[in-house]
Amino acid sequence: MTEFVILVTAGLANGSLYALVALGLVLIYKAQDMVQFGFGEIFMAGAFIGYSAYAYLGLSYPASFLLAILAGGLVGLLIERGLIRPIAHFPHMTLVMVTVGLSFMLKGIFRIPFAQDVYTIPPMFGGSPIIIFDLIFASQNLLTTATSLVLTLGLLLLFAFTDLGKQMRATAENMFGAQYSGINIGLVFATTWGLASVMGAAAGILSAPITALFPDMGTRILIRGFAAAVLGGFGSVPGAIVGGYLIGVIETLFGFYVATALIDLSAFLVIMVVLIFWPRGLFGTKEITRV
Amino acid sequence: MEIHRLFTNRLFTPALFVALCLVSTATNPYLQYLLNLILVYVVVAVGQMIILGFAGQFAFANAAFMGIGAYTVALLGSHFGISYWVSLPAAGVLCAIVGCIVGLPALRLRRVYLGLMTMGFAELCYWLFLHWRDLTLGTDGVKVEAPTFFGIRLDTDDAAFFVIVIATFAMVLLAKAILASRYGRAFIAIRENELVARCNGINVPLYKTLAFTLSGFYAGIGGGLFALAVRFVAPDTFNLLQVVLHFAIVMVGGVGTLSGALLGALFLTMLPEVLRGTQAAQEMMYGVLLVGVIVFMPKGVAGYLIERRILPPEVLVHGWREEVRERDGIPQADAKPSTAE
Amino acid sequence: MRLGVEKGRVTALLGGNGCGKSSTLKCVVGMLGVTGGSIRFEDETIENLKPHQIFARGIAMVPQHRELFAGMTTAENILIGGMTRCPKRERKGRLAGILEHFPRLQDRVKSRAGNLSGGEQQMLATARALMSEPKLLLMDEPTAGLAPVVIDEIAQIVAELKARGETIFIVEQNVRVALRVADYVYVARQGRVVMQGAVDEFRDDHQLFLEYMGQGKDALISQHAHRSHR
Structure with missing residues (x-):
């Protein structure tokens, strides 16, 4: 039983990161109907910027975390304003290709300083486990999950109660209607990318104590982000969150009880199975095609 | 000077064939290998172009089909001693069937979902190549037996070239014929507006399946030719990078044009050779180039050249003779339908 | 012109x-x-x-295809129209005032905008534009x-x-x-x-x-x- 609980908490911790990534992907998709294929590299950038702050600037973990997510958000903002906005009217395939090119650029940029080695950050609380009700929890896992939940909650509150959040929802619903209602959609797009990238970078720096960092780590997380978003119903914000945690748990349980080699594959299997049998996912809505 | 008339001339294709053969005899082994690779990727690119560029389906399983084709040829040769001349068409047929099967769930899926599902399939295949050691020998890879032609072993790049160039030309001409027929028109109609296509009597599921089957066939043959060109098949070749490559070839070349498949294959196969330096530098330049081309030539290189009237517009309709004439400085298309279709 | x-x-x-x-x-x-x-x-x-x-x-416009936020309620649609030109505390009051002039919308105030009839959608788009007191x-x-x-x-x-x-x-x-x-x-x-x-x-x-x-x-x-x- 304890083994199961350990697996589930580890799975939830990983899943909390997948949820953040999925959230970022879905935000951009909802606002601009495009898939940001370079998002894994935002995750990677957040991880490495945070690492650099910690290892080279000597900042504490919380400070590194803050720096990483702010830098990540800034990168996202710049990409939207500088690269995506001027070509926003291009067909979708083209925009996707641009984000693919972007992912190569970012990978290359971070490979220059970080190609040689594999980098890690030690866990925050020295690795000693927390014990509640005779169940053992790795403290880092709890921290990761908690931080991720706070961020997610913050975002949901933003959407529900602030003007900006409502404007973002309106723009995602109908871009033209938003413009006719006086919403500055340029600001909305920039904010969307900024917030999404904050989520992605946060996931990156949160993953640093758990896994090793290397420039290609983005691809792996991107796939899981996709799987989570698909499972939850691509285009659903709560779906992305729930999907992320589910994927995390599924992956860990699968890997332990069936075969470790399947860990990498489980995300893809989930994508394929869900899309073949339940394309709408858990929370997705039926899309109505206007003729 | 109307450069594009050069390409519509009847003699262009045979002339190109002869030119390539001549070039091939004069090059060193490395360039020969590169030329082989370019031709192979032309075939693969045509497969991706059919499903993505013409039928407008966001399907990215092409790399998987290519891998299956390559492994089929390699394994049939080394395990069962089957001759290349049999295993190559077999690879094509097998991948056509696989393509058809992959296309089935795709009938219901749109855009993002289709893209993700086919990517999932591609990754599944990669995983199988890697882990199904009993069949594929995993990371050890499979050595490709050289085909024999009337007793001569074709185990050099020069020898491989002759097989590859003939196959490539055949496949491209076949594609041209198919795309110019009502099948090609159906694909384009589906790409432009599925609902309208359906309302116009096009059996959309049938033609979608056909597009998938066709692209599978091309990628399979391409994979088989690839096996011949590189003589060694390993799993790492067919990972997500290969998926991205096929996508990039189609986008950079020019969506919806056959010449785009050719040009894209040419540029993107040569690019790694041209971009020297560390992996980091290569990646950055690759990314910058990709973004740059797309931003400044959103219709791809072929699209750009067609607009500039350097390449002929792709008239994919049988029986229409189109002359692009300038009237008052404005290009007009003057289509005269013939009696036969 | x-x-x-x-x-x-x-x-x-x-x-x-x-x-x-x-x-x-x-x-x-x-x-x-x-x-x-x-x-x-x-x-x-x-x-x-x-x-x-x-x-x-x-200057506010009621566009040709209404361009409503189909997934949001009638009230939410109208409120968005006023978001940039109406301070938060006045919004409820203004909304109530507008709904007085559109009794049909008052009846459907919690419905999804996508479920309204053509005429009601037109009224909603108009109400949304009026929310900003143009x-x-x-x-x-x-x-x-x-x-x-x-x-x-x-x-x-x-x-x-x-x-x-x-x-x-x-x-x-x-x-x-x-x-x-x-x-x-x-x-x-x-x-x-x-x-x-x-x-x-x-x-x-x-x-x-x-x-x-x-x-x-x-x-x-x-x-x-x-x-x-x-």
Whole structure:
């Protein structure tokens, strides 16, 4: 039983990161109907910027975390304003290709300083486990999950109660209607990318104590982000969150009880199975095609 | 000077064939290998172009089909001693069937979902190549037996070239014929507006399946030719990078044009050779180039050249003779339908 | 085209398909780029400003396809219209005031906007635009695609707005509605103004109908016949 609980908490911790990534992907998709294929590299950038702050600037973990997510958000903002906005009217395939090119650029940029080695950050609380009700929890896992939940909650509150959040929802619903209602959609797009990238970078720096960092780590997380978003119903914000945690748990349980080699594959299997049998996912809505 | 008339001339294709053969005899082994690779990727690119560029389906399983084709040829040769001349068409047929099967769930899926599902399939295949050691020998890879032609072993790049160039030309001409027929028109109609296509009597599921089957066939043959060109098949070749490559070839070349498949294959196969330096530098330049081309030539290189009237517009309709004439400085298309279709 | 809109009056722009009426409105509101000529509002040149900047200056539009937020409720839709020009504490009050003028919307205040009927959606789009208390209200073919009974309702609403002193610029293909509510009329054809004048001059003007030759002349003549039998 304890083994199961350990697996589930580890799975939830990983899943909390997948949820953040999925959230970022879905935000951009909802606002601009495009898939940001370079998002894994935002995750990677957040991880490495945070690492650099910690290892080279000597900042504490919380400070590194803050720096990483702010830098990540800034990168996202710049990409939207500088690269995506001027070509926003291009067909979708083209925009996707641009984000693919972007992912190569970012990978290359971070490979220059970080190609040689594999980098890690030690866990925050020295690795000693927390014990509640005779169940053992790795403290880092709890921290990761908690931080991720706070961020997610913050975002949901933003959407529900602030003007900006409502404007973002309106723009995602109908871009033209938003413009006719006086919403500055340029600001909305920039904010969307900024917030999404904050989520992605946060996931990156949160993953640093758990896994090793290397420039290609983005691809792996991107796939899981996709799987989570698909499972939850691509285009659903709560779906992305729930999907992320589910994927995390599924992956860990699968890997332990069936075969470790399947860990990498489980995300893809989930994508394929869900899309073949339940394309709408858990929370997705039926899309109505206007003729 | 109307450069594009050069390409519509009847003699262009045979002339190109002869030119390539001549070039091939004069090059060193490395360039020969590169030329082989370019031709192979032309075939693969045509497969991706059919499903993505013409039928407008966001399907990215092409790399998987290519891998299956390559492994089929390699394994049939080394395990069962089957001759290349049999295993190559077999690879094509097998991948056509696989393509058809992959296309089935795709009938219901749109855009993002289709893209993700086919990517999932591609990754599944990669995983199988890697882990199904009993069949594929995993990371050890499979050595490709050289085909024999009337007793001569074709185990050099020069020898491989002759097989590859003939196959490539055949496949491209076949594609041209198919795309110019009502099948090609159906694909384009589906790409432009599925609902309208359906309302116009096009059996959309049938033609979608056909597009998938066709692209599978091309990628399979391409994979088989690839096996011949590189003589060694390993799993790492067919990972997500290969998926991205096929996508990039189609986008950079020019969506919806056959010449785009050719040009894209040419540029993107040569690019790694041209971009020297560390992996980091290569990646950055690759990314910058990709973004740059797309931003400044959103219709791809072929699209750009067609607009500039350097390449002929792709008239994919049988029986229409189109002359692009300038009237008052404005290009007009003057289509005269013939009696036969 | 040379057009002017007077404060406190309803100005109509009529014309058949493709004469550029909708495009004119879209240019005013910033959704279409202007390549020549100029647009002035309250002594300020506003062409080529961004839509949200023009909106901030008090110009609101009810677009041709309504462009509602289908997944949100009626109330939410209206509130979004006022978000940029109405301070938070006043919003509830303003919303209540607007709903008084649209009793049908009051009944459907919690419904999803996508589930409303065509006429109700038109009312909702109008209410949303009014939420910002605009100085100038633009309406792009508000009766398009609606059943005749509903058209009358919409015309009634525009008349009420006019009675409350709103400045309205309405683009219409439905001549009868336009003549009913307008004070001043422009008629356009292929991007040019071909006739203009105060509405009384138009009411019995056969010339107007000749302008519409090929645009459902029979329907217009029967409308004309209907009026003269009243």
